[in-house]
Amino acid sequence: MTSEITLFVNPTAGRGRGAHAAQPAAHALREAGFAVRTVVGSEAPDALARAREAVAGGTGALIAVGGDGMVSLALQAVAGTGTPLGVVAVGTGNDFARASGLPVRAPAEAGRVIARALKGGCGREIDLARVTRVPAFPGPRGAGDTPGPETGPADPAGPEADGPESVGTPQDPLAGAGERRHWFGTVLASGFDSRVNDRGNRMRHPAGRLKYDLAMLAELAALRTVPYRLTLDDGEGGEARRIVETEAVLVAVGNGSSYGGGMRICADASMTDGLLDVTVVGACSRTTLLRVFPRVYKGTHLGGVVNVPSGPRRLARTLATLSVVSAARCAFLPPPCDCTHQTPWPPAWRPDDATLTTPPSHPAVTVHRVRAVTVEARDVTAYADGEPLGALPLRAEAVPGAVRLLMGD
Missing domain, CATH: 3.40.50.10330 (Probable inorganic polyphosphate/atp-NAD kinase; domain 1)
Structure with a gap:
């Protein structure tokens, strides 16, 4: 060397x-x-x-x-x-x-x-997730549809697979003709959080983080679920493929556990198990989302979000909204804040079953553990490691030992 x-x-x-x-x-x-x-x-x-x-x-x-x-x-x-x-x-x-x-x-x-x-x-050989663009589906699909060739396994990793010719644009690294690939180490996010980023990026005023605060409040007021189609590959080479069609607020794919400065959206994800954790926050009301966010991002409820003791209903709603802004803003704002949010998640469960709902989670939150996933939804932008990847659909695949990280024993 x-x-x-x-x-x-x-x-x-x-x-x-x-x-x-x-x-x-x-x-x-x-x-x-x-x-x-x-x-x-x-x-x-x-x-x-x-x-x-x-x-x-x-x-x-x-x-x-x-x-x-x-x-x-x-x-x-x-x-x-x-x-x-x-x-x-x-x-x-x-x-x-x-x-x-x-x-x-x-x-x-x-x-x-x-x-x-x-x-x-x-050092340590760690996994990365490799993202490729797949063709957009032409129309609504049923749960029984046969996945097309776009959901098959990607080619083996190698320096030639991600050379200089595969660079897209900063807004869409996967744009352009030919096979495009992008690697991420932590989390790919899509849905509510990516819409907040999209809205904030479009706003010219006010400057700084305030515009993302306003963007998040606007998206919360306009909260809607998105029809997602997830193709989950549980086995080597695409065997044991399952299709999940669901209405969701957000879908996050984790090679690592957190994004946004310590928000543990994929709390049990490991960089050395050869798998990805797919966290799905399903259909829920604004009130439910207020309850889900603290559990999803910190593992506990926040005072004032779930139980506001008394007072007018408008005051209760205002306090709840302010609590959510305080708790969740760092997950959505680029750059994240300087706080660390190190509230520990409950003890990790890593059962052999590929699909799990961790006991403390709200019923709207489901986690799938897979080797690869294709995420499809209309008019949804994806962000990975905090950087925009462009519009769905995208396929993410765990690549074991993709890089040697220099660290202590």
């Missing part, structure tokens, strides 16, 4: 922490005897092209310095190539680092962890 490694830096991550974090991380790596080269792109496509160039040139490791967005770009460059990935997590969400047990907002320590892993030849 070459002693030269590449720092892949987002200088704007964490309100400017990325630029400052690169220095202590680089110092720790140089002290360990590594030659450090820094790559900074002018924008996402340019940054990704530079990272892929470093990987193709034989860099000893690619070290992402920033938040989940920077990690997402780094994954596109290293997945399936054998080049190790290091993470110096200094963004605002840092869900990938948290799920992996890596230091968060401690760049010098993160640099030392990476250096020890490189010197010791250690």
Whole structure:
């Protein structure tokens, strides 16, 4: 392995922490005897092209310095190539680092962890999810319809499968002709949360997070379910395929457990089991959603959401809405807030059955554990690792050991 490694830096991550974090991380790596080269792109496509160039040139490791967005770009460059990935997590969400047990907002320590892993030849092979665009269905389907070839297994992973020619646009990395692929490490989300992001991204005023607060309230007021069709592949090569057609508020596909800065939407998902957890929040009223959110995102009810002790009905509704905004806003706002939301989820259940509803969950919440899933719905945008992927339908497939993550034993 070459002693030269590449720092892949987002200088704007964490309100400017990325630029400052690169220095202590680089110092720790140089002290360990590594030659450090820094790559900074002018924008996402340019940054990704530079990272892929470093990987193709034989860099000893690619070290992402920033938040989940920077990690997402780094994954596109290293997945399936054998080049190790290091993470110096200094963004605002840092869900990938948290799920992996890596230091968060401690760049010098993160640099030392990476250096020890490189010197010791250690690290951990972790899974990634690989997303491909599938043809949109021409009309409503029945539960008995036979899945088309688009729901079959994707081609084996490899550097040629996700080369520079497969880059779409920042708004839709899967756009364009030919086979397009995108990798994610944490969660792919669609439905209510993605509509909040879509609405907020379209709003020109007000500036900052307030527009996402307003977008979430607007979507809550206009709450509607969406007809989803999920093709669940439980076995190798697409065997044991099941089709679920359901009305849902949101569907999330988890390779990791959380998004939005610690919101555990797929609480029991593991990056080393070769499986994806698909969380479905089914049809429910606004009142039910107010009750479901705390359980889905934190594992407990929040005071004031379920039981407002007394007072006029309008006051009760107002208090409930404000509680939901406080609890759920970080899951929907890019960038996420600086709080960590570390309320523990109840003890993990990992039964052998591929479909489960965890005992504390609201009946509207169901989890499927699968090797791959095709998610179909009309007029719904998907986001993965906090970045827009474009419109459904999409297929996500777990790829075991897709990247070697530099971390402690």
